[in-house]
Amino acid sequence: MSKNALVSFKGTKNINAEIQLTGSKSECNRALIISALSKNLVKVDNLSNAADTVTLNDILNKLGVEGSDLRVDANRKTANSELVDVGPAGTAMRFLSAYLSAKNGNFLLTGTERMKQRPIGILAEALKTIGADISYAEAEGFPPLNINGPLDQKTNQVRIKGDISSQYISALLMIAPVLPQGLTLEIEGELTSRPYVDMTLDMLAEVGIEHRWNGNSITIEPQAFKPGTLVVEPDWSAASYWYSIAALAHEAEINLPALKEKSLQGDSQIKNIMKIFGIATSKTEKGISISNLGLSLDTNQILDLKTCPDLAQTIIVIAAALGKNMAFTGLETLKIKETDRIAALQNELAKIGVTLAEKNLIYTLNTDNLHFPDKITIATYEDHRMAMAFAPLALLINEVEIEDMQVVEKSYPYYWEDLKKAGFEVKEI
Template sequence: MSKNALVSFKGTKNINTEIQLTGSKSECNRALIISALSDKLVKVENLSNAADTVTLDGILKKLGVESSELGESATLKAPNSTLVDVGPAGTAMRFLSAYLSAKNGNFLLTGTERMKQRPIGILAEALKTIGANISYAENDGFPPLNIVGPLNQKTSKVKIKGDVSSQYISALLMIAPTLPDGLTLEIDGELTSKPYVDMTLDMLAEAGIKHLWNGNSISISAQPFKSSTLVVEPDWSAASYWYSIAALAHEAEISLPALKEKSLQGDSKIQNIMRIFGISTEKTEKGIAISNLGVSLDTDQILDLKTCPDLAQTIIVVAAALGKNMAFTGLETLKIKETNRIAALQNELAKIGVTLTEDNLVYTLNTDGLHFPDKITIATYEDHRMAMAFAPLALLINEVEIEEMQVVEKSYPYFWEDLKKAGFEVKEI
């Protein structure tokens, strides 16, 4: 039976703490695929303990690809008709779709019921164009996928939409150097979440893979990986919840060791965004420190989150709780995440009298009816970011009950323990 978390904060709302964050899930999952493709040449340090990363690492091990830290050969040894179940791990689904297409074997790639509702057709069709043997086991355009590899490359050029998921592009880029003729991707339309594509290319570069990005085309030739080590930085997505806590506290001084101001992770943009709410970021000898300056800014600007959509829930909840009638764009991909995050936000923000409305891809908060009940219960919709975006409201509401508290394991397993370190009370109920 799933448990709920009852979150509260007693006494003065002053936060002074140091939080050691887990490794970046985004970096780890890319590093694991790159390591697996490199035939033991690329090693990985500071693996995340996030459930998605644990899932991907475990799958690669079961397929005969030992973790690079163990120094084993990365030759795929799976028998035919291998079931590969990613559970709720969306990144693993997308990356493995490409990875398994390039490897020898017969696979059924599947996941949870929600995963079967998340589209994969754009990536699968791109892989089929290149020469992959992929068919849909149930519904066209959705998992599960039947994959028979290795692909028989038919072309070295493929067009793919840029405004749906950058993970499709990253999945293709990572297998590109292993293909006989390399690969050129033509990005069709505006590129969503460009920092995540930059992250993929930067990590490939660390592993010795060169690329050429010219206009809307990214080209990677067939080339070998070099012996190298990918050191994973702590997770800026996880850091965003501490920015939220700082913004909702009366006073805050929070140290986050090992984070870099200049990061591969697109979610490091939280540093600049949170200035709107009076949160400063300073580089320290250990990492960074964030503090609440006590002065938030009035802003009429429309905040564009297309390059960092995973920050959207955190930022929107903070803005709502502080009574800011802000507007946002770049939220299109939120509807195909772990849940429809737009609908989830609308449902849960209504519990504090706030509306989030859409008009021609612009989403606007109206906080005129904002109020804080003595207790609130937040549904999480099997979405880790819903739980962590709303939990900081315990600084403004006496009791915040978060349903299905275990969902945080997907990206930040120690979230509840870290809240306790900062002075929150967290009870399982």
Template sequence: MAKHNIILTKQGKTANGTIQLTGSKSECNRALIIETLSDGKVKVENMSDAADAVLLRDILQLQARGNELVLVYTHTVKDNGEIVESGPEEAIGTHVKSEINIGPAGTAMRFLTAFLPLLNKNIVLTGSERMQQRPIGILVDAMRKLGATIDYEKNDGYPPINIQPGFEQQTNIIEIKGNISSQYITALLLIAAKLPQGLELHIQGELTSKPYVEMTLAMLNQAGIRHTWTDNVISIEHQDFAETTLLVEPDWSAASYWYAIAALSDEAELFLPGLTSYSLQGDSVITEIMANFGITSVFKDGGVYLTKEAKPVVRKIFDMKECPDLAQTVIVVCAALGHEATFTGLETLKIKETDRVLALQTELAKIGVKLIEKGQVYKLDCSERNLPQRMFISTYDDHRMAMAFAPLAILIPELEVEDAEVVSKSYPAFWIDLAKVGFQSEPIA
């Protein structure tokens, strides 16, 4: 699909308005798996319109027929995001093989790797070219130990994977490293209650992105699934889901871009309805982070009010271990303001939609800022910072690169953003919402 660039501009350095954010992609993806596993007992409200969540919903709906989980359709994602359904397939003898192509949806890849073996069907799970470069081996190894038969179609440790029928649980004890993507851990926890022997998950070492695991367990608890967490062991017994409705909160990751806009503005008064101070989402920590940049968060009237107060930024160290999806946003704000800071907890950024560390280094160089890597510590050098009159931003097929750099239009008269549609992965209305506070986006013919 051809990429369409835009020129983003902003008249004035103020931001005032009300922005209704879509439902949290993180919460929604978890809720959709829970809903499907519950055989209709759990319902989901305030569904996210993020492309990843819509894709996962559509795939899961094709699996759920009545109270039985079945797979008789092949569905592939076209370049424009459309899901093409072909089938029901005609079985040759008694064997039916289906392929699910999830495109660039990393969460769907991980959650489905754990979920699909429970269907007792032959399924090939694949994705985009970049998805086939993102590791899945740790989760496949765990599922194999549990009793799944999964083969690699191309390269060991990477999609596409061929899931065979005949899952029979062999053990309930799984050991997994804590410093990997938390989605591997979440994928296993989501299916735990459906396993005949339950699951005893032993986490080795320090747990990265702990709030995301806590979110998963909290949502399972809302759906009637109990757990124990003692030291580094999370245990979930085989049990039934309860009848309930999971209400998906607006997306704090999306909210972070509005905090960035406020931070780069001279004046800001923004209202984000639906967000609460007791969120399950780890990215709600953006309120604390952006307080360092003069942004006050006041929770009232069923949402949060953001206001800007001029103050010097004094915080020098930011640990992003528990909120890696905020890293690009915070790093770009620091760079734009010329604030030299040190960042830790960025280990998972290199296996995201793109190598986000390299992408940040490349794009920040365009404003004379260096992101220097020393082991697992990253330092901003703003000594040669220079904001040009016009700047081109490459987005690397990464929605967060586009949205993290977009606020620079407040400081740079013309900002050309590559592949504007990339934001649909998590925040389809992003450019529309920017227009509500005075940004103009013009497509480039």
């Protein structure tokens, strides 16, 4: 039976803490796939303990990995499919769809019931265009997938929409070097979450994989990986919750060791976005420090989050709690995440009298009826970011009950323990 967390904060709302964050889930999952494709030429350092990363690493181990070294037996292909279950790990589902297509073997790639509701058709059809043998085991366009590899490459060019999920694009780019003809990827329309595509290409470049990016076309020729180590930086997505805490506190000085000002992670944009709420970021000898300057800038602007959609829940909850009637764009992909994050935000913000309304893809907060009850219970919808975005409201509400507290294990397993280090009280109920 799942447990809930009862979160509170007693005394003055002044926070002084140092928090060591786990490795970036986004970097780790890319590094694991790259390492497996390289057949152990590439090592991974500072592997995340996030559940999604643990899941992906375990799967690669079961497929024939020691550490991060995938050894595929060329004669392993049989008539029987090998079950590969990613559970709720969306990144693993997308990356493995491409990875397994390029490898010897018959696989049934599946996940939780919610995972079976998350579309995969655009990526699967792109892989089929290249020559992958993929079919849908249940609903058309959705997991589970029957994958028979390795693919018989029919073309080195494929088109894919840029405004759905950057993970589809990253999945294709990572297998491109091992394809006999390489791959040219034509991106149709505006590219959503470009920093994540840049991250993938930068990590490939670190281990010798070159690319050409001309206009909407990215080309990677067939080429060998060079030996090296991908060192994973702490997770900027996890850091965003500490920016939230700093914004809602009276005073805050929070040190986050090993984070880099110049990062591969798109969510490092949080340091610039949070200037709007008076939160300053400074470089230290150990990493960065964030502090509340008590100065709020003009929030009468439309904030575009298309390059960092994973920050949306955190930023929208902060704005709502501070009574800022802000507007946001770039939220299109939120509906196909762990849950429909737009609907989830609308449901939970209503509990403090706030609405989030959409018109022509612009989402606007109305905080005119904002109020803070003595206690609030937040549903998480099997979504780790809902839990972590709303828990900091304990700085404004006496008791915040977060349903299914274990959901944070997906990306930030030590979240509740770290809250305690900063002075929060967290009780399991």
